[in-house]
Amino acid sequence: MPELMQFLLSGVTVGAVYALVALGFTIIYNASDVVNFAQGEFVMLGGMFTVFAFEAGLPLPLAALLAIIATAAIGVALNKLAIEPARGAPVVSLIIITIGASILIRGLTQIAFDKQLHRFPAFSGDAPIQIVGATMLPQSLWVIAGALAIFVGLWLFFTRTLTGRAVLATANNRIAAQLVGINTKYVMTLSFALSAAIGALAGVLVTPITLTGYDIGIALALKGFAAAMLGGMGNPKGALVGGLLLGVIEALTAGYLSSQYKDAAAFVIILAVLFAMPQGLFGRQSTDRV
Amino acid sequence: MLTVEGLRSRYGRIEVLHGIDLEIGSGEIVAVVGANGAGKTTLLRCLSGIQPVSGGSIHFRGEALTAVPAHRRLERGLAQSPEGRQIFTNLTVEENLRLGAYLFSDARVERDMEEGFALFPVLKEKRNLPAGGLSGGQQQMLAIVRTLMGRPACLLLDEPSMGLAPILVQQIFDVVKGLRALDVTVLLVEQNAFGALSIADRGYVMETGRITMTGPAAELIADERIREAYLGI
Numbered sequence A: 001m002p003e004l005m006q007f008l009l010s011g012v013t014v015g016a017v018y019a020l021v022a023l024g025f026t027i028i029y030n031a032s033d034v035v036n037f038a039q040g041e042f043v044m045l046g047g048m049f050t051v052f053a054f055e056a057g058l059p060l061p062l063a064a065l066l067a068i069i070a071t072a073a074i075g076v077a078l079n080k081l082a083i084e085p086a087r088g089a090p091v092v093s094l095i096i097i098t099i100g101a102s103i104l105i106r107g108l109t110q111i112a113f114d115k116q117l118h119r120f121p122a123f124s125g126d127a128p129i130q131i132v133g134a135t136m137l138p139q140s141l142w143v144i145a146g147a148l149a150i151f152v153g154l155w156l157f158f159t160r161t162l163t164g165r166a167v168l169a170t171a172n173n174r175i176a177a178q179l180v181g182i183n184t185k186y187v188m189t190l191s192f193a194l195s196a197a198i199g200a201l202a203g204v205l206v207t208p209i210t211l212t213g214y215d216i217g218i219a220l221a222l223k224g225f226a227a228a229m230l231g232g233m234g235n236p237k238g239a240l241v242g243g244l245l246l247g248v249i250e251a252l253t254a255g256y257l258s259s260q261y262k263d264a265a266a267f268v269i270i271l272a273v274l275f276a277m278p279q280g281l282f283g284r285q286s287t288d289r290v
Numbered sequence B: 001m002l003t004v005e006g007l008r009s010r011y012g013r014i015e016v017l018h019g020i021d022l023e024i025g026s027g028e029i030v031a032v033v034g035a036n037g038a039g040k041t042t043l044l045r046c047l048s049g050i051q052p053v054s055g056g057s058i059h060f061r062g063e064a065l066t067a068v069p070a071h072r073r074l075e076r077g078l079a080q081s082p083e084g085r086q087i088f089t090n091l092t093v094e095e096n097l098r099l100g101a102y103l104f105s106d107a108r109v110e111r112d113m114e115e116g117f118a119l120f121p122v123l124k125e126k127r128n129l130p131a132g133g134l135s136g137g138q139q140q141m142l143a144i145v146r147t148l149m150g151r152p153a154c155l156l157l158d159e160p161s162m163g164l165a166p167i168l169v170q171q172i173f174d175v176v177k178g179l180r181a182l183d184v185t186v187l188l189v190e191q192n193a194f195g196a197l198s199i200a201d202r203g204y205v206m207e208t209g210r211i212t213m214t215g216p217a218a219e220l221i222a223d224e225r226i227r228e229a230y231l232g233i
């Protein structure tokens, strides 16, 4: 039994990161219908910027904050330089643009920094703690708590603030949003900034556990995308559940079968779910009526 | 209040508005009638800024509008209730109305919402339900009240009676007529020419991207050609 607990805890930790990446996909998808495959690069940048700011002598919290802000700025630049000018192009073209951007970001990171793996110290040390019979790194708690805080904060933003509702309105009906006075271009910029900042924060939280390097973004983007599809693209709740499920499935497969099978098992289960529920677990049920 | 001169617009390479001239005075209700495909919706979309203009000019309260982006036209007092309602289906009735007043955050928002509920009490009953679940008529009511929440000086209404049962059509037209008392100028676009002209002061007849006739609404209703072509009498 302690074994199961151990697998579940590590699954939830990894799943929390997937959930944050999936959430980034969701926010941009809702605002623009674009699936942003540079989402994994935001996680990588969050970690990398923190590493180098920290090694340059800044205190860790400040380094992390700067990293998040810098990554958000890169998200904005991605929208302004690559997505906005191509507005009106088919969504597939926009998605290909994001793939191109992710390759560019990886290349630049490799040149600007290096090809090594890096880490910075865990926030609360590396001494494992005992939880319900399993051992856990304190940093795992940071990851889980951080992810929860982001989901709650975002939920409050979307349901309690007029700006948050403006984002939802733009996602729901762009033309109507313009007609009530919402600057939908600004909403898109905001969505890219938000997604990038969330990705960067995920990178900051998880780097002490998983390390970071210029090419960690690809795998994360794929996992986050899979989690978003599993939960239902466009639904934040789906991103959370999809991410956690994916993490737990992977951890259980790796624990009880072999870590070689963990990706395969996860994708088989996702395909099975999507076969039965093409919209994902929490997919949009269309309530439109004409 | 609203002056349109030589307005042209196109979808790709196909021009569908070939130079529209139109004038609306403050406090008027003006109807634009015409068959399906005449270009009425395109005209309103140009006025609200969600459709690019390829020639001509739009002036609103003396100010050129052509270069003003869509989301800044409402703050100047020009609002559109679009064809097909275009409500926020995933949001509740109340959230739709709150977003209608997106530009404002004063105490009047609450009052305006109550006034909207007074116009269409059924909306109040359903205020916490997703707007996508409303019937077609209720969605139209919501679309109109949402537009009024933006405190427009001039309201562009696109086919508010489309697809509605006759009793609802009457109710909607009554509300539109009542806007006069609220000091709202109205440009009403309709295929239902008779209904629109009955509540309008003046009217324009539109055919394949051109204005072919204009005059006081009462004269248009009495005109033989119009009776034949649009009123089915």
Ligand SMILES: Nc1ncnc2c1ncn2[C@@H]1O[C@H](COP(=O)(O)OP(=O)(O)O)[C@@H](O)[C@H]1O
Pocket: B011, B016, B034, B035, B036, B037, B038, B039, B040, B041, B042, B043
């Ligand atoms: N999105 C569009 N793309 C291409 N052509 C369009 C589009 N919308 C309308 N049209 C064409 O423009 C003309 C005018 O349409 P519209 O303004 O919708 O007329 P109305 O509102 O009077 O029915 C029609 O010939 C229609 O086929």
Ligand SMILES: [Mg+2]
Pocket: B037, B040, B041, B042, B083, B159
């Ligand atoms: Mg039309």
